[in-house]
Amino acid sequence: MxxxxxxxxxxxxxxxxxxxxxxxxxxxxxxxxxxxxxxxxxxxxxxxxxxxxxxxxxxxxxxxxxxxxxxxxxxxxxxxxxxxxxxxxxxxxxxxxxxxxxxxxxxxxxxxxxxxxxxxxxxxxxxxxxxxxxxxxxxxxxxxxxxxxxxxxxxxxxxxxxxxxxxxxxxxxxxxxxxxxxxxxxxxxxxxxxxxxxxxxxxxxxxxxxxxxxxxxxxxxxxxxxxxxxxxxxxxxxVQLGKLHAWTEQRRANAAFLSAGLDGVVVPTVVAGAEHVWHQYTVRVPSDRDGFAAALAQEHGVGSGVYYPIPNHALPSFGLTLGLPETERACAEVLSLPVHPALSERELHRVVEGVNALAKAGA
The missing domain is CATH 3.40.640.10 (Type I PLP-dependent aspartate aminotransferase-like (Major domain))
Structure with missing residues (x-):
């Protein structure tokens, strides 16, 4: 790339x-x-x-x-x-x-x-x-x-x-x-x-x-x-506190751009009564999330993150076996895409184009 x-x-x-x-x-x-x-x-x-x-x-x-x-x-x-x-x-x-x-x-x-x-x-x-x-x-x-x-x-x-x-x-x-x-x-x-x-x-x-x-x-x-x-x-x-409001508005604008343009992944929902500040913009990739993330980086130059791949209860530090189905499904499917205020318009377009191309190809 x-x-x-x-x-x-x-x-x-x-x-x-x-x-x-x-x-x-x-x-x-x-x-x-x-x-x-x-x-x-x-x-x-x-x-x-x-x-x-x-x-x-x-x-x-x-x-x-x-x-x-x-x-x-x-x-x-x-x-x-x-x-x-x-x-x-x-x-x-x-x-x-x-x-x-x-x-x-x-x-x-x-x-x-x-x-x-x-x-x-x-x-x-x-x-x-x-x-x-x-x-x-x-x-x-x-x-x-x-x-x-x-x-x-x-x-x-x-x-x-x-x-x-x-x-x-x-x-x-x-x-x-x-x-x-x-x-x-x-x-x-x-x-x-x-x-x-x-x-x-x-x-x-x-x-x-x-x-x-x-x-x-x-x-x-x-x-x-x-x-x-x-x-x-x-x-x-x-100093950062003085910049936070403008940064938050930019995060919201970036999130709105992503939600309007993304196709083939499950985009995040903001429920009634909530004001989201978009620390992460997290989609769901229902199949082969890790392969999708790797292809997004290698083929389209778009970084992403998985927050979080292992449920806390299953970490070695706790080592519990519990039935938390929604937690386990989220750990397998979530992928956080760039949404930070430093993104340029060109970079936002690259994120949308990369995700959509992979989703269409069935990656």
Missing amino acids: SAQMVPAAKPLIGDEEREAVDRVLRSGMIAQGPEVAAFEQEFADQLVGGRSCVAVSSGTAGLHLGLLAAGIGPGDEVIVPSFTFAATANSVALTGATPVFADIDPVTFCLEPSAVEAAITERTAAVMPVHLYGHPADMTSLAEVAQRHGIQLFEDAAQAHGATWQGRPVGAFGTFAMFSLYPTKNMTSGEGGMVACATPEMVRSVQLLRNQGMERRYENEVVGLNQRMTDVHAAIGR
Whole structure:
């Protein structure tokens, strides 16, 4: 293939981010400081309706600390999807609690509320949906299930910065919500995470846990970790936050172009009440998905990704045999096509032409 590969994802780092990093380095204040505090406030105001936010070193750290702050620990069960990145279940296991895997809705790829209800036991302490690919989970139904059974509701919003459900931003539903700031996400801080908290008690607990369990130096109140965000990372995140809205609109335009032009694959659906932010544009290829992806790259120069090829419950780290048919079908069929805001019009046409040519040829 002579043309350059259309990348499946591409972090967008510009001069403004470099200047922000230089400003922090020149200040001499590199660890957690004023940039982190400003980033937390701006993120809260712009993305989660003013809910207090706590910046941490990674998305996984955010999940772990949120769960600990919410009182999750040994003896508890937390219901999670198996069709997601392993960090969701890992964070539950790291608290000493048990992740319980439930099946997904075949349209949204998010937790199916009836499957959650069926998985509840006397040990269930919480349910933690993932707003997968940038499409919000059905928070109305999940909140009703949680309320009916007296369990907590958390949100893994790692891929869903700016998504909304029934007009309300994701991250504003649960006891806490985690947003990832990894380089491939819709915005990045280089590495990092943000925890949106429902109560002042949750805020203080997450703040203590990220900083060795202390608010005042050397006065450790609880056993904590070092999972702070640096001012260098926060400075990058603040610049990226300012660009997020325009990038999201471009993702939406790119997704609309793909949906209008693709033929022969099952294009994604946005359900009523959902505002999708298109972290991934994920189609279903009903037969020989892996062969299709390989041909797309080799013959048409179009990159793609499979998120996720192995259900979490079947990973060696958990090693469970469960009957989750929609999860297993998704793992076999999903293929994420380029949708990021750096795509040119020519590249978008190449994606559509490549997919359609392979679908027509029966690849």
